[in-house]
Amino acid sequence: MSFTRHAHPFPLSSIQITSPFWGRWQDRLARTTLGIQYAQCKSTGRLENFARAARGEQGTFEGRVYNDSDVYKWVEAGATLRHVRGPNPELDAQLDEVVSLIVAAQAPDGYLNTYFQVNHPDQRWVNLGDLHELYCLGHLYEAAAALVEATGDRRLIDVARKSLAHVASIFGPDRRAGYCGHPEFELAVFRLIPHLPPDDAAVGEALVRWMIDIRGVRPTPIEAEHRSNVRPRTTTHGNALAPDAAYDGKYIQDHAPVRETDGPVGHSVRAMYLYAGATDAAIDRDDAPLENALTTIYDRLVQRQMYITGGIGPIASYEGFADDYVLPNRTAYAETCAACGLVFWARRMGLATGEGRYVDVMERALFNGALAGISLTGDRFFYVNPLASDGTHHRQEWFDCACCPSNIARLIAGVGRYAVAKTDDGVQIDLPIGLVVQTEVRGQPVTVRVESDYPWSGEVSITIETAKPLELELRVRIPDWCPELEVDGPGDDEWTYDRDYAVLKRTWESGDEVKLDLAMPTTLLQAHPAIEADRGRRAVQRGPLVYCLEEVDLGCPAPEFILDPTSEWDEVEMKLGDEPIVALEASGDYEEWPDADVPYTPAELDRVPKRGRWIPYYAWDNRRAGSMEVWVRTDR
């Protein structure tokens, strides 16, 4: 194994989304979601905090210490969407206003964090472990990169350059040792680098490589902060003496260096962002210890600690990981941001290795664990994504800690970045969704047009348009859920197989069309027996979509239904609001519990035959409230 720049994401400007599925999501973003999020940032003082900093106000900061990041993530989502869906005067005006606020708020020395500027100017960089200063800057840098890619507007790039120079004047091998309790800065600097002059880029890259290298080398800089008792030590245990307990650093991945870590640890969003940044740092470096550690952590995560939805981090109390195979469904935390983070990390692992198995996980998290985070109306959000519900868990309009809504927004807006990638010799199709890529291969312009009704159908058409015949390697991922791939079209007997990709390298004439049929049968899955909540149950998957059973369709509590695993499955086209979906139906039994006041009974229960209807997990909780299950009981 060696992490290289196997494939690159295309710049946003090269991709147009034509997918009916993702087009609907992006339309909702344009029509509803981004306007709502702008209004929330305004009404909660998130925007005004920047104005307060610009005016030099003191003591009037509103909200949580990390609220700047929500504004930056909204800018990233808005700029990205503006590009892929075209001009949008209202959004353009809002973006311009917010960017101006950010520019004005930056301190003359390059510092930017409205919480500290307004409320605690004397406490800059005092508590890196808890207070998210570098985290917020990371989101600023990602927003800057998206804005310049989408519009050419370099104002935030200038802010980011000044900010990065300021950070590098404080932290570094010859200066103070430090890094953020919440990783994000690391991956963001790697994203910013292509937009920086070479000298700035070199400074930024050296800085974040060093931050990743020293993180967790005990005693760590954050450990020292904790000892100085700047803030009370947080704990997951109400024990009277726990605040005096030893610092272990696990919550923020500060327990050991990434290179010495053998599984995901602590807060899951922090973990994903750190590992994503470390993957960026490992590319083209021949850094075997880091590559091995990342691969080991990744495998442990997806083989033993990931829900079938791609949700991760089951434990609510510290928003993080548990032991292997501890994956309860109803109390699953599975934060929307953690699924987004898994998309970010798995994408980078795939690009670094060229292995389709990473994209399998990326796809699983994207279409299920992450996408469930937003309602079909685009105006409500899950923070927590359980795989079973008693009917009391619902999406909310906003959160006091509002990291998730803007994270899912920027992911949907930028979905093209995850669907296709550029290789040296051609184009790699990771998700065969409808889109058009305009690129060059060896200096010659080429357009690759993908048409499909993915994820509802596995029938995909890929058309190459080029001014003159062109040799180009087409790589199409064969998903883990797909038992059979048929290809038809020019060169259909020349396909080869490489690391879960079907590969066709040939000289294309303009208009050459390849048709692929990724078989997409309804599939029943069972879980490793050590996952106790899934034992004796089956999950249903069709294509990349994991399905669930809702009480609103079933007419009885979902936990009381028992699927007959030998039942034939029917596909049923239906609509949930304006969302056309393929629902699935199969037969089973309903077993009524005799007495709600009896928790355990020796009685054998009567069964009544019943038909069950499954809908995609991402679409649950969009109708009348009721119980839901992904893992449905079967007998055998």
Added chain:
Amino acid sequence: MSFTRHAHPFPLSSIQITSPFWGRWQDRLARTTLGIQYAQCKSTGRLENFARAARGEQGTFEGRVYNDSDVYKWVEAGATLRHVRGPNPELDAQLDEVVSLIVAAQAPDGYLNTYFQVNHPDQRWVNLGDLHELYCLGHLYEAAAALVEATGDRRLIDVARKSLAHVASIFGPDRRAGYCGHPEFELAVFRLIPHLPPDDAAVGEALVRWMIDIRGVRPTPIEAEHRSNVRPRTTTHGNALAPDAAYDGKYIQDHAPVRETDGPVGHSVRAMYLYAGATDAAIDRDDAPLENALTTIYDRLVQRQMYITGGIGPIASYEGFADDYVLPNRTAYAETCAACGLVFWARRMGLATGEGRYVDVMERALFNGALAGISLTGDRFFYVNPLASDGTHHRQEWFDCACCPSNIARLIAGVGRYAVAKTDDGVQIDLPIGLVVQTEVRGQPVTVRVESDYPWSGEVSITIETAKPLELELRVRIPDWCPELEVDGPGDDEWTYDRDYAVLKRTWESGDEVKLDLAMPTTLLQAHPAIEADRGRRAVQRGPLVYCLEEVDLGCPAPEFILDPTSEWDEVEMKLGDEPIVALEASGDYEEWPDADVPYTPAELDRVPKRGRWIPYYAWDNRRAGSMEVWVRTDR
């Protein structure tokens, strides 16, 4: 409903234990457990802390703030055991030494807490919410009561009297409002009262009734302490701003008065001790709101939040309760002390109401969730009692926070208090274990002799010995697990039924013997479908004992076994060390997971027939390490 003094526990001095089962446990206590616990109290500085306080040392306290309580609980266990098992010179010498240490440590004004006396004399009673001062005194009072009952030694009663007077000089309706963040003081004062002069008893009773009444009336006194920031607020969430979050009081049942509570809340041991004390307070008071609240909380607990083992409090991070039906098996916290606490509370509810259903729960918690807390060698202890294990969870020699070892010791030593009770007209047999009670009915001495091999057999002989014929009402509980009761002997056609008791009121001749046969078939239980970890599984119970499957018997991981629920069951007598048990065997299949690295598979797995052997849950983890399950998968 009206809580009255329906039945009383007998004083320890009236009961002799002849049960082979409990006799073995008490022998282990005498031979091993209490000596170990004494040695641990000595080597960890728990004893020396008392000497330090006596000498007026400053700053040399060792260990956790609540460590005095472990010493008091050891005294309670030792005194109780000394009575029921007879003289024991080594134990007597240790008891005398420890009692002398305690007496010497008490401050002249009656204050007693070695942490504050030695390390923080200026901070007495500053932080009631977190620092356990009254909690420790409660255990002192229980020890004092046990010591005087067992030996007539009044030294600790004198300490307790002085202490109680001191507490009452500080707290009270006309003084400072306050109560302990960890309840225990309340129930302990009720236990101490029979040993106090009437005036002191009245003061103590008024004080704890008031503490129960004002607890949770917002803003509460502890809430005010928290606002004053005496200590950092603990939280179950590592969130950077959580320390500023609003105080909700739930962890310590300070969110609302007991009278306004409709389910168990917060830390489970605290909850049990509070509800036990509140039950004591409700007796003979016609306090319908308190009775109703306690009954509602209790029903919610045992109907929706109790494991089949009687374990309670599934969540590790705050050692407490979750939502209804959230009862994961492998990650179950189910602290040994919480099961002990449920025994204490359910016992009081049973005595207050005369209803056998409370004793059903007491028995379940005693024989399963609590008793698992100690090894069959008497020298290792569980703090946490999961209902499934991957083979890595084992009993420990001791804990830094060592509440559990002495709690299970005092429970085993005092088991007679839970087995029989005195009614106005006779004797109530709650657990038909072998014992001899000497008592009086209407002034006439009578001996009731119970002989059985309980819990292995339901065949019970009860013999009445009396100098002359005596009218006496015998009440024998019919357990919830018992489908059929046969009686034989004088008056066998005169039995009546009352609230889950078989009742026989008649005039007895000396030597009259009643034989009862409580049918004890092996029974398969299934759980409410909302308990996701138990869905599609069965638990096995025989008599009061819940069984489990261990890998050491099975030869394959317990989660991979599938029980055939129609299998015939065999009873197999075997020994685990010196513990004779009845094991159970049935047939099923073994289903091997194809690839340890695959978490989810569409494959249908092959099955191989296999015989399973179950042992009682209390006896698990006493052999070679391996996986264990209480809830075993079945098909149907």
